[in-house]
Structure formats: C-alpha cells, structure tokens
Amino acid sequence: MTVQDQTSSKQEFSAPLAGTPMAREQAVKFLGLIIFAVLAWIAITIFVWLGRRNLWAVSHITGYVLFVVVLGLVFLKARKRLLVLPLGPVRDWLLLHFVLGALSLPLYFQHTGTFWPQGRYEQFIALFFYTASVSAIVGIIFQRIYPRRLIDLGSQVIYERIPTELANLREEAEALVLQAVRETNSDTVGRYYAESFQWFFKKPRFVLSHLLGTGRSLGWIQMRVKVLDRFLNQTEREYMHKLEAIAMRKNGLDAHYAMQGALKLWLFVHVPSAILLVLLACWHLIVVNIYS
Amino acid sequence: MSDQQRPGYQVDTYVRPNLSYCCGRGGKWGKSCWQGPNGEGQCGGASECSPVKEGDRWECRRPKQAGGACAEGPRPDGTCCNVQPPCTPRRTLRSMRGMVSKIAALLLLLALIIGIHPGTKSFVNPTAIDAGNLSSVHAGFTRQNGCASCHGNHINEAGGWLLAAFSSNDTSEQCVDCHRFAGPAMKAHNQDHAKNEKYAGQAMADVSCAVCHNEHKGADNKLSKVSDQACASCHKPEFGNFQRGHPEFSAKFAAAKPGNIYFDHTSHIQDYFVNPKHMKMGRDPQFAAIAKSDCSSCHAIDKATREIKLKSYEQVCANCHKTQIKERELILFEPERMTAAGSVLTGLSRDGDEEINTKALKNLWQSMAASGRSALSRFGAEDLFTGLSDSVARTAGSAWSRSKDLPQADPPESGWFAGENSEGNPALFYRAVKHDDPVLQAWFKKLRAGLADKDDEKRALAREAMNDFLDKQTGPGACGKCHAAGLRTASKTSTGQEWKYAAHDATAKDQLKPYSHPKHLNVRDAGLGCGACHQMSADSKYGKYFTPKQVPVESYESNFAAIRKETCVDCHREGQVVSSCQTCHAYHTKHELNVGSSNKELAKK
Numbered sequence: 041m042t043v044q045d046q047t048s049s050k051q052e053f054s055a056p057l058a059g060t061p062m063a064r065e066q067a068v069k070f071l072g073l074i075i076f077a078v079l080a081w082i083a084i085t086i087f088v089w090l091g092r093r094n095l096w097a098v099s100h101i102t103g104y105v106l107f108v109v110v111l112g113l114v115f116l117k118a119r120k121r122l123l124v125l126p127l128g129p130v131r132d133w134l135l136l137h138f139v140l141g142a143l144s145l146p147l148y149f150q151h152t153g154t155f156w157p158q159g160r161y162e163q164f165i166a167l168f169f170y171t172a173s174v175s176a177i178v179g180i181i182f183q184r185i186y187p188r189r190l191i192d193l194g195s196q197v198i199y200e201r202i203p204t205e206l207a208n209l210r211e212e213a214e215a216l217v218l219q220a221v222r223e224t225n226s227d228t229v230g231r232y233y234a235e236s237f238q239w240f241f242k243k244p245r246f247v248l249s250h251l252l253g254t255g256r257s258l259g260w261i262q263m264r265v266k267v268l269d270r271f272l273n274q275t276e277r278e279y280m281h282k283l284e285a286i287a288m289r290k291n292g293l294d295a296h297y298a299m300q301g302a303l304k305l306w307l308f309v310h311v312p313s314a315i316l317l318v319l320l321a322c323w324h325l326i327v328v329n330i331y332s
Numbered sequence: 333m334s335d336q337q338r339p340g341y342q343v344d345t346y347v348r349p350n351l352s353y354c355c356g357r358g359g360k361w362g363k364s365c366w367q368g369p370n371g372e373g374q375c376g377g378a379s380e381c382s383p384v385k386e387g388d389r390w391e392c393r394r395p396k397q398a399g400g401a402c403a404e405g406p407r408p409d410g411t412c413c414n415v416q417p418p419c420t421p422r423r424t425l426r427s428m429r430g431m432v433s434k435i436a437a438l439l440l441l442l443a444l445i446i447g448i449h450p451g452t453k454s455f456v457n458p459t460a461i462d463a464g465n466l467s468s469v470h471a472g473f474t475r476q477n478g479c480a481s482c483h484g485n486h487i488n489e490a491g492g493w494l495l496a497a498f499s500s501n502d503t504s505e506q507c508v509d510c511h512r513f514a515g516p517a518m519k520a521h522n523q524d525h526a527k528n529e530k531y532a533g534q535a536m537a538d539v540s541c542a543v544c545h546n547e548h549k550g551a552d553n554k555l556s557k558v559s560d561q562a563c564a565s566c567h568k569p570e571f572g573n574f575q576r577g578h579p580e581f582s583a584k585f586a587a588a589k590p591g592n593i594y595f596d597h598t599s600h601i602q603d604y605f606v607n608p609k610h611m612k613m614g615r616d617p618q619f620a621a622i623a624k625s626d627c628s629s630c631h632a633i634d635k636a637t638r639e640i641k642l643k644s645y646e647q648v649c650a651n652c653h654k655t656q657i658k659e660r661e662l663i664l665f666e667p668e669r670m671t672a673a674g675s676v677l678t679g680l681s682r683d684g685d686e687e688i689n690t691k692a693l694k695n696l697w698q699s700m701a702a703s704g705r706s707a708l709s710r711f712g713a714e715d716l717f718t719g720l721s722d723s724v725a726r727t728a729g730s731a732w733s734r735s736k737d738l739p740q741a742d743p744p745e746s747g748w749f750a751g752e753n754s755e756g757n758p759a760l761f762y763r764a765v766k767h768d769d770p771v772l773q774a775w776f777k778k779l780r781a782g783l784a785d786k787d788d789e790k791r792a793l794a795r796e797a798m799n800d801f802l803d804k805q806t807g808p809g810a811c812g813k814c815h816a817a818g819l820r821t822a823s824k825t826s827t828g829q830e831w832k833y834a835a836h837d838a839t840a841k842d843q844l845k846p847y848s849h850p851k852h853l854n855v856r857d858a859g860l861g862c863g864a865c866h867q868m869s870a871d872s873k874y875g876k877y878f879t880p881k882q883v884p885v886e887s888y889e890s891n892f893a894a895i896r897k898e899t900c901v902d903c904h905r906e907g908q909v910v911s912s913c914q915t916c917h918a919y920h921t922k923h924e925l926n927v928g929s930s931n932k933e934l935a936k937k
C-alpha cells in the first residue's frame with residue numbers, strides 16, 4: 041500500500057478505538073489491574089509498617105518483591121518472543137506492564153528509602169531505574185497522543201517504507217515540474233522548485249513541528265505557493281497547485297516519519313536501560329546475600 | 333506467459349520492522365530496491381531480477397511493483413540487464429536497539445563485574461560491590477583490611493565467595509570484636525531476660541546489630557540513631573510520642589536512691605542558714621543569707637561548659653563543719669575499758685571475759701612501754717598509726733602497764749596524744765588533722781575489711797565498731813555525719829569513691845542516658861533557676877535512710893519532689909524539641925570499645 045492509495049481506514053488500526061467492545065474490555069482489564077496494583081501497594085505498605093515495628097528485614101523482603109515486579113515487567117519482552125505458548129494477547133501483557141511499572145516506583149522508594157543511594161553500583165541501578173521509568177512515562181505520553189494524530193492524518197504507511205514513499209513523491213514532483221517546463225516553455229516553476237521545494241522533498245522536514253503539532257510545515261508550503269502565484273500564468277498556476285498537492289502528501293509522510301519515529305525511538309532509551317537494570321538487580325541480589 | 337502469470341509477479345516488497353537490515357539507499361532518502369538486503373546484511377538489489385530459464389529462453393522476473401518485465405530482457409548468459417552498484421544495507425531501528433542493549437550490557441559487565449581492580453585483595457571489582465561509604469566512625473577502621481574487616485567472605489576465592497550467598501553472613505560477630513557490653517551482646521538491652529521473672533515464658537530472640545544499625549549510608553550517617561519504631565517492636569503498649577502515651581515518671585524520679593553523702597537540703601535551707609542559734613557553729617552570715625535561696629552558692633555552674641559541679645568542702649562546708657572534725661576523737665585505747673577501735677585492732681570483744689581482756693591489754697601496755705609504736709604495728713597496717721610517735725606510745729604503755737596516771741599535758745589540736753581526752757578520760761587518741769584525713773580513712777578501710785571477714789566474731793566486732801565510728805554525734809572525725817551512707821555500702825575493694833560526692837544514678841535501671849544539665853540550663857523558666865525543675869519536698873523524711881539501722885534503700889526519700897513528665901513535656905513535644913526514645917533512653921548497657929582487636933584477629937587468621 042502506497043501513500044497515494046491509502047484510505048482513512050480507522051478500522052484497520054491495531055489499537056482498540058474508543059467505544060468499541062474491545063476498548064471497553066481493555067478499559068475494564070486496565071481498571072482491574074489498577075485496583076490490583078493499588079491493593080498490592082497498600083498491602084506492601086502495611087507490611088513495611090508492620091515490619092519496621094517488628095524488626096523484620098523489611099529491605100530484604102521489599103527487595104525481593106521489587107525484583108519479582110521487575111522480572112514481571114521484563115516478561116512483556118519474553119511474551120513477544122514466545123509466540124507458540126498460549127500466554128494471552130500481548131495487549132493484556134502490555135496493560136500488566138503498565139500497572140507493574142507504576143507499582144515499581146513506590147516499591148523502589150520503600151526498598152531504598154532514598155532518592156539516590158550511596159553505593160556506586162547501586163547508583164547505577166538507580167540511574168537505570170530512573171531512566172527506564174522516565175522513558176516509560178515519555179513512551180506512555182507518546183502512545184496516548186501520536187496514534188490518534190496518526191489516525192487523523194488519514195493515511196497509513198509502514199515506517200520502514202517511508203524512504204521509498206518519499207523517493208516516489210520526489211520523483212513524482214520532479215516529473216511534474218519537468219512536464220510544466222516543457223508544456224509552458226517557461227522555467228519559472230522549475231527554478232522555483234529548485235530554489236525551495238527541492239529542499240523540502242529531499243528528506244523528511246519539520247520533524248519537531250510535527251511532533252509538537254504546530255502546523256508550521258503547512259504554513260511553509262502554502263506560503264511558498266502563494267508567493268509565486270502572482271508571477272504565474274494560468275497553466276503554470278495549475279501545475280503549481282498539483283505540486284502543492286504532492287507537497288501536502290509529503291507533509292503527511294513527514295508527520296508519519298516524525299510521530300512513528302518518536303513511538304519507536306523512546307524504546308532506544310527504555311529497553312537498554314531496562315535490560316541493564318535487570319542485570320544489575322540480579323547482581324545486587326547476589327551481592328546482598330553474600331555480604332549480609 | 334503474461335506478466336500476471338509469472339511467479340512472484342504480484343509479490344509485495346517485504347519491508348518489516350522485525351527485519352535486521354533495510355536497503356541502504358533508503359537510508360539516504362533514495363528509492364529502496366524491491367529485493368532489500370539478505371539476512372546477513374548484504375545488498376540483494378545489485379540486479380533488478382533473477383531471470384529464469386524457460387525452455388531455451390531466459391525470462392525476466394521483475395515483479396509488478398518494480399515495473400514488471402523489462403523491455404530489454406535478460407542477457408544471453410542469463411544475467412539481468414538492469415544492474416546497479418550494490419548499496420550498504422543499514423540496520424533497522426529494532427536491530428540497532430538490540431545491538432545497543434547488548435553493547436551496553438557488555439560494557440557494564442566489563443566495567444563493573446569482571447574488571448579486576450589492581451588494589452583489591454578480592455577478585456571482584458570494588459565498584460561492583462560498593463554499597464556506599466562507611467560512616468565516619470568506621471571509615472578509618474577498615475583502612476587496613478578493607479571490606480574483610482567486617483565481611484569475612486570478601487577474601488574467599490571465587491567459588492566460596494559465590495557460595496556464601498546461600499549461607500547466613502551476619503556481621504554481628506565482627507561488631508562485637510570491638511564493641512563490648514556489660515551483658516550478652518545480642519540480647520535485648522544486653523541483658524539475659526531468661527533470668528528475669530518478668531519475661532518468663534517469653535521468647536527473646538537474638539537481635540543482630542544490623543537490624544538497628546545500617547552501615548554504608550555515607551560518612552554523615554548517624555549509626556547510633558534508631559527509630560522509635562524499633563523500640564516499639566518490644567515495648568508495649570505502643571504510643572505515638574513522648575507527650576502522648578509515654579508512661580508517667582516513677583514516684584521518686586530522678587532521685588530514687590541516695591547518694592554517698594548525707595546532705596539535708598531542707599534542714600540547711602530552712603534551719604541552719606536561718607536560725608541564729610547556729611551562728612555559734614562558725615557560720616558565715618553572708619554565705620548563709622545567699623545559700624538559702626541561691627543554689628549556685630554550693631553548686632557551681634562552669635561558665636565554659638555549663639556543667640553543674642558541687643563546690644569543694646573547703647568552699648561550702650568547712651565554715652561550719654571543720655571544728656566538728658577535730659573535736660571528734662578516734663580513741664584507740666583507754667586503760668579501764670575496751671574501745672571500739674581497740675577491739676577491732678586486737679580482736680578482743682568489748683563484751684568478752686574481762687580477765688582475759690585485762691591480761692591481754694596489760695601485755696600490750698608492756699610491749700608499748702618497751703618498743704613504742706612498733707608494738708601496735710603488728711596488729712595492722714602502718715597507715716592506721718600515721719603520725720603516732722614512739723614516745724606517745726611509750727608514754728601510754730609505760731603508765732598503764734604500771735597502773736599509773738598519764739602525765740598531765742594539754743592535748744594538741746590534731747594528731748596522736750596520750751592523755752585526757754575531750755571527755756576527761758585517760759586515753760591514747762587521735763584528732764583528725766584535716767578533712768579527708770588519711771588515718772581515719774585507713775581505719776574505715778580496716779573496718780570494711782573486717783565486715784567482709786569470714787570469721788563471724790571478727791565480723792561482729794567490725795560491725796559494732798563501724799556503728800560507733802559512724803555515729804553522727806560521737807564518731808571520730810564526724811565522718812559519719814555526712815559520709816555514713818557511702819561508707820556503709822562501700823565494698824571491701826572500693827578505692828575510695830565512697831567518700832566522694834556522687835549524684836544519684838538514675839541511668840542504670842531505666843536505661844537512661846546521663847542527663848545533660850548544660851543543655852537544659854535556663855530553658856524552661858529562667859526566673860525560677862534550678863527551681864524550674866527541682867522543687868523542695870516539704871514533707872520528705874530524708875534523714876530516715878541515713879541512720880545506723882539497715883534501712884532498705886526503697887524507703888529513701890529525697891529532699892526534692894519527683895520530677896514529673898509534664899516538666900519535660902513543656903519543651904519535648906511534637907513540633908518542638910525532639911522527643912524520640914533515644915533522646916533519653918539508651919539501648920546498650922556499658923558500651924566499651926576495644927578498637928583494633930578485629931584487625932589483629934583478622935591478621936592472625
């Protein structure tokens with residue numbers, strides 16, 4: 041499917057849409073898990089409260105609970121790879137991932153009792169924990185904003201195919217400009233393309249604008265067309281409007297590139313830091329048991 | 333064969349996120365080829381198709397989305413006619429993410445876990461096990477042996493080190509190498525509660541040091557600081573804070589036991605410093621006028637440390653009591669009767685057979701007449717007779733052995749004398765030279781030794797003599813007037829502390845920390861001074877305990893009313909001055925440091 045023949049097929053989008061039975065089911069599950077997490081956190085808090093009054097090794101116990109929660113978080117990754125096992129849909133695991141992640145934050149502070157530990161390797165654990173947590177929050181924000189905006193774009197394109205689609209649009213635009221030069225015997229459109237639109241079609245532009253949703257790119261295109269308009273005759277104007285249409289499609293493609301990229305790039309921080317966190321947590325478990 | 337019938341003609345370009353590589357041309361925002369790279373990351377699009385031989389002809393296999401079969405068709409040798417330079421495929425985001433994770437994990441392993449530190453004695457990198465800086469009190473202690481000072485497993489070889497994870501590694505044993513306590517180190521409050529009836533039947537588990545003291549929390553960490561919750565784990569019923577729920581102080585707090593010295597504040601303030609009849613005792617009127625209302629007349633406040641110390645005997649007591657000290661004589665011998673001191677010295681009972689006593693004394697007088705002081709030295713230590721000259725001893729011995737009177741002479745103000753004593757009786761007696769007199773101290777030491785003697789008879793003699801010596805009115809040197817309590821309770825081995833002033837020790841039973849006067853001076857009600865906390869008790873029977881009778885210590889009543897919890901709560905309350913358990917209470921009893929032993933023992937191992 042190319043960007044030209046895409047339709048605004050909201051039904052094909054993988055995320056459940058608001059109001060659908062699947063969305064309602066997910067909402068119920070999410071609510072159930074949130075309640076579970078809150079109850080679990082209350083239970084752990086009571087346990088810690090009791091533990092401190094009874095000289096229990098509270099930090100050991102909260103540490104083991106936190107370790108199990110972190111392993112539960114990592115299991116989402118394993119679930120994606122264990123396709124042959126009937127472990128339920130990934131979206132349910134993702135919900136569990138959200139809830140366990142939220143539970144891990146208060147658990148972490150109950151375990152450490154401090155924002156920044158003293159030990160050097162423990163500081164690495166804290167660093168990776170915070171990095172994974174902050175990147176997760178950023179990721180959740182992205183996932184709440186960008187999929188809706190991508191649907192609103194009315195087109196779909198696989199992220200890895202964007203370079204090819206972009207090249208196709210560039211070829212189309214250049215072919216149109218050449219045709220305009222031949223047909224109008226004037227190089228006005230051609231020179232103007234070379235001076236302004238060629239930069240635009242070279243690669244994705246206005247990435248930050250698309251992420252922030254400012255619409256600066258649309259203004260840029262319309263301004264370029266409007267500036268030239270009074271110097272064009274009727275035929276040239278028609279070609280210019282066709283070029284504007286192609287630029288608009290390219291603009292949609294840029295939006296896809298920016299938002300899909302954001303939806304993927306936050307994992308560059310989240311996944312490695314989570315893996316390092318698990319490795320260091322295992323090491324911490326060993327060291328603690330050897331030295332205490 | 334038409335295009336649509338050709339195998340692979342309708343195939344779509346397979347570009348998916350889970351592939352490891354994608355076309356390198358796409359990376360430069362060019363048009364990707366339809367084949368894409370292979371699994372090893374090599375370009376698969378150097379030619380646009382792989383022609384297939386149908387019969388004797390090579391047919392183009394370029395799919396529809398790449399433009400369909402080309403017009404030129406394959407070359408005669410079966411190769412594609414549309415060739416281009418191969419690209420350098422690039423990794424997909426997913427593949428790059430995996431690679432970043434692996435590299436980061438590898439770097440972490442190298443940096444933290446298997447990176448050998450040149451200075452360490454362990455095979456692990458110190459950074460990889462660094463749980464945080466030690467508190468400042470322990471930082472220097474580990475300089476020699478590092479982690480192994482406390483963690484024995486640290487110097488194990490790799491296998492033993494890892495296996496230690498499956499065994500208990502409590503460091504309490506290492507703690508008590510240096511930290512010594514009066515009782516069992518791991519028991520609550522260092523006391524063996526199993527012997528205490530109050531806790532009979534209650535399981536009292538050992539408490540590891542690390543339960544309350546958490547190391548590796550930085551140099552500024554206060555190791556001794558323990559939360560109130562820890563105390564509440566045993567002490568029930570639990571209460572919120574000192575203000576709300578803490579039990580009331582005991583009825584005699586903080587003077588349930590007497591000190592060493594008898595000093596009746598009530599009689600001094602209300603009588604001796606006021607009543608004119610006591611002027612004849614040598615009282616300084618100016619001192620008395622101030623002392624009855626100003627505590628600092630006797631209790632000095634050190635300006636630098638704000639400590640409160642008792643002024644010396646010479647400063648506050650001597651004016652009235654120095655004459656009493658010299659007036660009360662130690663009568664060693666009288667010719668007609670056995671004295672208390674003589675009885676203890678010779679071992680002859682005052683109530684014993686008169687004939688035996690007379691005969692024994694006669695022999696003693698003869699010895700004294702012949703050899704002077706040395707006749708007495710055989711009975712005991714020389715310090716009992718310090719200052720006694722041979723001539724004085726001979727004078728007494730010579731006269732009494734011949735049943736004659738002692739020569740008439742005026743007795744000296746102090747020292748040994750043979751002649752008429754203050755009661756007009758002939759005697760060999762001693763008058764104290766000064767307060768803190770060494771001869772009288774030696775005699776009290778001998779009496780204490782006698783009280784501990786295994787021989788019942790000697791013990792009885794010593795007890796009788798001690799009562800005489802401590803008599804407030806007639807005791808030698810008037811020592812018993814003030815020092816009776818301390819001298820009665822002192823042990824045989826005491827080194828003289830029984831003579832010294834000692835404030836009541838409220839800390840022992842209640843696990844209280846020593847009270848700090850400097851921190852509390854003038855904070856409650858500066859106008860009231862000491863009276864802000866210390867109120868006189870009008871109906872106290874203070875003197876009752878300081879009698880020769882064996883009065884139980886429980887019956888002691890201080891001159892001062894008990895300090896009530898409300899007095900402390902005025903300041904130590906929520907939102908004001910700290911009122912945690914540790915503000916007043918200490919967990920350990922008699923903590924002592926034996927620094928260096930751990931390192932030495934470790935070196936031996």
